[in-house]
Amino acid sequence: MNEHVHTATISERADEIEEQMMHELAERVATKSVLFGMADGKIEMLNGAAFKKDNPDKYFLMSADPRLPQMPAKPTLIDFFRNRFASLNHLLQSANLALKNGHNEKIVLACLLHDIGVASFIRCDHGYWGAQMIEPYVDEEVSWAVRMHQALRFFPDPSVGYEYPELYIKFFGADYKPEPYIVAEYERARNHKWYMTARLITLNDIYSFDPDAKVELDLFVDIIGRNFKQPKEGLGFDHSPAAHMWRTLMWPTRFL
Numbered sequence: 301m302n303e304h305v306h307t308a309t310i311s312e313r314a315d316e317i318e319e320q321m322m323h324e325l326a327e328r329v330a331t332k333s334v335l336f337g338m339a340d341g342k343i344e345m346l347n348g349a350a351f352k353k354d355n356p357d358k359y360f361l362m363s364a365d366p367r368l369p370q371m372p373a374k375p376t377l378i379d380f381f382r383n384r385f386a387s388l389n390h391l392l393q394s395a396n397l398a399l400k401n402g403h404n405e406k407i408v409l410a411c412l413l414h415d416i417g418v419a420s421f422i423r424c425d426h427g428y429w430g431a432q433m434i435e436p437y438v439d440e441e442v443s444w445a446v447r448m449h450q451a452l453r454f455f456p457d458p459s460v461g462y463e464y465p466e467l468y469i470k471f472f473g474a475d476y477k478p479e480p481y482i483v484a485e486y487e488r489a490r491n492h493k494w495y496m497t498a499r500l501i502t503l504n505d506i507y508s509f510d511p512d513a514k515v516e517l518d519l520f521v522d523i524i525g526r527n528f529k530q531p532k533e534g535l536g537f538d539h540s541p542a543a544h545m546w547r548t549l550m551w552p553t554r555f556l
């Protein structure tokens with residue numbers, strides 16, 4: 301009896317884990333990557349072979365997840381903005397401020413793209429992820445600035461009126477100190493010829509904007525067109541070193 305109860309508990313637990321790691325869709329099963337589970341404090345993955353043994357007539361998802369907005373065959377940056385970014389407000393407001401402040405298109409584009417790592421992909425080291433995603437398609441100065449803004453945000457520059465963000469005190473506590481690699485990155489950036497480009501991202505990086513003031517993505521379509529080298533094959537299919545990142549965003553629950 302005890303043994304039976306014990307077995308049932310393990311199998312129930314297995315079912316529960318399976319449930320957490322996959323979603324049964326119309327015909328296919330979508331799986332969660334290990335990284336997705338880590339956000340819940342768990343390091344685990346679905347055992348594909350064991351799952352198939354119990355569910356011989358089911359197949360894993362190897363294409364688009366029907367729960368997510370569908371992407372066109374040759375997706376553009378705008379398609380990703382509209383269909384994969386959780387929030388556009390902060391990016392649009394920052395780019396709009398840069399525009400109002402009279403900055404050139406390179407700066408406006410950098411502001412528009414500076415947090416795409418957070419908006420679509422992952423928070424940790426968002427500047428680095430974001431820079432990597434756009435690197436093949438923008439001026440080197442733009443991706444460099446997107447990468448470096450992450451570190452610069454933590455360091456004031458009174459010469460241009462940039463203070464440590466109040467929001468960071470609220471978010472991380474008054475005693476938060478950036479990791480040594482961020483300090484080192486800041487020092488490298490401080491002496492770089494493009495320092496001010498990255499600094500301008502932080503100066504236009506606003507959170508206390510008017511939530512009612514709606515900025516439309518359409519305002520930036522021409523700037524994107526002139527400054528973002530959209531691959532003709534579609535983002536994800538141009539064999540660039542970042543193509544896989546865009547494909548993963550497109551198909552985040554593919555089994556492989």
Ligand SMILES: [Fe+2]
Pocket residue numbers: 414415426427449450
């Ligand atoms: Fe950022």
Ligand SMILES: [Fe+2]
Pocket residue numbers: 390414415505506
């Ligand atoms: Fe930001």
